[in-house]
Amino acid sequence: MKTRKLLMIPGPTPVVRSIQDQMGRETVAFGDPDFVKDFKELVEDLKAMFDCNGEVFVVAGTGTMGMEMAIANTLKKGDNLLIVSHGFFGDRFIELCERKGLNADILSSEWGEIVPVEEIEEKLKEKKYAAITVTHVDTSTGVCAPISEIGELMKKHPETLYIVDGVCATAGEPEYMEEMGIDVLLTGTQKAFGVAPGLTMVWASKKAMDRRKELGVVSEYYIDFDKWLPVMKDPSKYYATPAVNMIWALQESVRIIKEEGLENRYDRHRKVADAMQAALEALGFKILAKEHCRASTLSNLIYPEGIDDAKFRGLLAEEGIVVAGGLGAYAGKMFRLGHMGNIDKHDLVSVIATIERALYRAGAPVELGKGVGVLQKHLV
Ligand SMILES: Cc1ncc(COP(=O)(O)O)c(C=O)c1O
Structure with missing residues (x-):
């Protein structure tokens, strides 16, 4: 299928x-x-x-x-x-x-x-x-x-x-x-x-x-x-x-x-960004933007040691999540993940779980469920 x-x-x-x-x-x-x-x-x-x-x-x-x-x-x-x-x-x-x-x-x-x-x-x-x-x-x-x-x-x-x-x-x-x-x-x-x-x-x-x-x-x-x-x-x-x-x-x-409500939408975006960023950090990614100037709409994630960009994004796409590559000096070192607009909690859980599977398949020492656990704590 x-x-x-x-x-x-x-x-x-x-x-x-x-x-x-x-x-x-x-x-x-x-x-x-x-x-x-x-x-x-x-x-x-x-x-x-x-x-x-x-x-x-x-x-x-x-x-x-x-x-x-x-x-x-x-x-x-x-x-x-x-x-x-x-x-x-x-x-x-x-x-x-x-x-x-x-x-x-x-x-x-x-x-x-x-x-x-x-x-x-x-x-x-x-x-x-x-x-x-x-x-x-x-x-x-x-x-x-x-x-x-x-x-x-x-x-x-x-x-x-x-x-x-x-x-x-x-x-x-x-x-x-x-x-x-x-x-x-x-x-x-x-x-x-x-x-x-x-x-x-x-x-x-x-x-x-x-x-x-x-x-x-x-x-x-x-x-x-x-x-x-x-x-x-x-x-x-x-x-x-x-x-x-x-x-x-x-x-x-x-x-x-x-x-x-526009204010609720802004709040939701902030909360989603905090949750996603915490989950992704728990999985070993580094966020390019410094904490004091981080966007709510997307995250730019620098790979942990040993992860090949093309392979990882290929596996992720196979598992059903499409993300973007890094630009400029960060091409090949980072991927970009949007989390804006009309996305819901189902999407977020699915994204983090899929990233875990792709990391696992890429041979990274990932503890399955770790990112999802962190995300869930932020979402409840
Ligand atoms: C901040 C920003 N400005 C301008 C653009 C250009 O927009 P478009 O690709 O729709 O022409 C983009 C595209 O991603 C963007 O992210």
Whole structure:
């Protein structure tokens, strides 16, 4: 019999049946009155959920497009920009911004650590920046940036827009745009929202929308806020074809989130991360991110001595759990495990038990049940 595969990479995450059902619905015209109503409700819900005093844009695309959309609508050639990077995805802003002719200064941390907030403060004192980018959770390192603390600092620099990449965080890690002073927040559907890949969400505060106005005509076309704004205000209008079924799928995800309660969802993610990380440490893995900056949405796990990455992940896949490999210098030394979105206790127990079986089959001196025991103590 074929083993079912549980998708535990850090995105896409498992998609529950009710969300799949929305994707499988018969597609209607984007001007269909019922669809227009659904889209409008979704836009309002998304703004309310993250305390956005401006606008939200829901457009077909991926997280990278969200990064580009954030930059294209707030900065122009020659602007100074500060990039705070905690890994591969923080670094992605560098090339993106260099191509746009921005003057980017970069503050990077060693993988597993954060850039100290004092260093960011020093930089902001030295130079006037049009914007700063911070990746909330860098998926390559499992590091969670102190976005609230940075937000406090940003309140002293109102001329600088605060752009947060929430691709591996939004709907799993606390984000309150007003309170944290975030001007642009961006994410994709495939991570903590638990929807298949396909939609980008970008929230822009009033201040970010004012900046967009100051820029006049921007060179980007599909991702221009100005082009999409009339659609977001009245989804019966056309600019480019909305991804009808994906919008329904996201609406169902938002319904699930509202039913759970966003605060409860954040709490659940924290508890799940603590439980999984304790269980995995008990099995001999080392967590790359230091304890003070560990994400709730995923864990990046360095192998115990003697475990071969390809063999281990192959065995794990055979046993039914799909995880991702390490990036950069950690390729072959680490694996990445997502634990965000709509996963439940059944999934967690199954994941740890399966990791134990894969370790055992890989010849590691593992005590079967040890990780599950630790996990169970955290889950009751
Ligand atoms: C933090 C972060 N930012 C941006 C991206 C890019 O998103 P996408 O692959 O959807 O373009 C990712 C992808 O994993 C990510 O983890």
